[in-house]
Amino acid sequence: MESIKIKHQQTDNMEKVRLERITDDELLDLKKALEKKKDSEDFYGILSVLKVLTHKQITLEHLQNTKIGKTISSLTKIEVKGKDSDNEAQNIRQQAESLIERWRKVSKMEKNKKIEQKPESKPEPKPAQAQGIVTDSNHSSAGNGSARQGLFIPLGLKIHTGTGYRDAMIKKFIELMQVPPDEDNYNEDQLDCAAHLGNNIEKELFNKFPNIKEYQDKARSLVFNLKDSRNPELRVSLMQGILNPTQLVTMDPKEMASSQLKEQRDKIIKDNLNSRRTDWHLENAAAKGNVGFFTCRKCKSKNTTYFQMQTRGADEPMTNFVTCLDCKNQFKC
Ligand SMILES: [Zn+2]
Incomplete structure (x- = not known):
């Protein structure tokens, strides 16, 4: 039957x-x-x-x-x-x-x-636990040792590939991405974004390194760098869309270093600010931080960057993930 x-x-x-x-x-x-x-x-x-x-x-x-x-x-x-x-x-x-x-x-x-x-x-926002699944996890949190418990897996995010070591890596990357760079806790939109980024990092890693040995070598290096408490820049750059998972998996360790990333991020933000009054950001939307396209929901500043990510079905519109450069608020829309 x-x-x-x-x-x-x-x-x-x-x-x-x-x-x-x-x-x-x-x-x-x-x-x-x-x-x-x-x-x-x-x-x-x-x-x-x-x-x-x-x-x-x-x-x-x-x-x-x-x-x-x-x-x-x-x-x-x-x-x-x-x-x-x-x-x-x-x-x-x-x-x-x-x-x-x-x-x-x-x-x-x-x-x-x-x-x-x-x-x-349902349109009204709910606490993180209600929207997705928070799994039990014995892993201690990475980074600055903030005490997050378990993973937040948004509804609709499929994290099972059918291959054991890949599934374990997906969870690991999500766990690492969900550690905020400072004392704050991530809001639900940020946890959602971090989960998708973690998942995308593994997908890109596997695409680039289908060979299991190369995959595992690269994975080890990525985990080390994403976990590095002296280098929150790496996770911040990913969360702000200044660095995407495709770029991440092909970076060498030197490029992942904090100082280089910070320089790069500052430059992109400065470039964008200089060209806010033109249509420049529209033409360069994919390459840059897209300043001024969205208004911050919290402080109403237009000093925002955004990037797009596929968080729903492949035939549905992309989700915009916006960062306010003034109050650091992040939200999806
Ligand atoms: Zn703001």
Whole structure:
């Protein structure tokens, strides 16, 4: 029973990939065409529209917005008098029934998904523990010895690769990234960002060093440097988007040194401040710290930097992670 269910879902998903997207308006046009052809008893026409519909990716929203299901339902009962049209009518009934059955499955699946996702889409901010999973961890915290307990894993962040040593490294990088550079505790947005960064660091590490020996050598060096309490700059640069995980995994130890990073960061911030009044930051958005694009939620300063990170599904918009250079507030939006 269980395995049959899973198999079904897989076929549905695979089918979805091949189906074409359609807008509500296009769907409404097809619905109108169907009704017109039904009135004029154009059975061949009905069949050709049904055939088009079987190649479209219909969502629950489509069904609710266009009510096309009702039209198709009426076709499952279509009758004709003429003997010659008998086969066509039967064809239409079958096609319509299979569409209805498929769409019923889709709407059921999407409704279930909505119920599952409900807690996530609540707008009001919640304490860190409520939004993600805080795992128990016996590792002592890195850096300045602040007493964080466990990891904060945001909902939706998949940290399992199926390979033991990689999963362990993901957790290690998240743990290291979630240590704030000073006495403060990270807010939930910062913990979320740090978790994604930790995860991305491992992904980049593995991409760059698929060979296990090289992977582990590099991982050791990265952990050492991220942990170094004399070099909080490394984690700060990552958290502010001045350094990204792709760059991190190809840096040599000298480049990871605190003084070099600080110099680099100061220069980027200064460059950005100099060019705030131009559109420069838009053109250079990917390369630089993007000063002035967002307003700080806390102190309303426009002296902010931001970077983008994929924290949700690959087809969803990127999350902006903003740092205020005046009050040091960090938030995502
Ligand atoms: Zn601020």
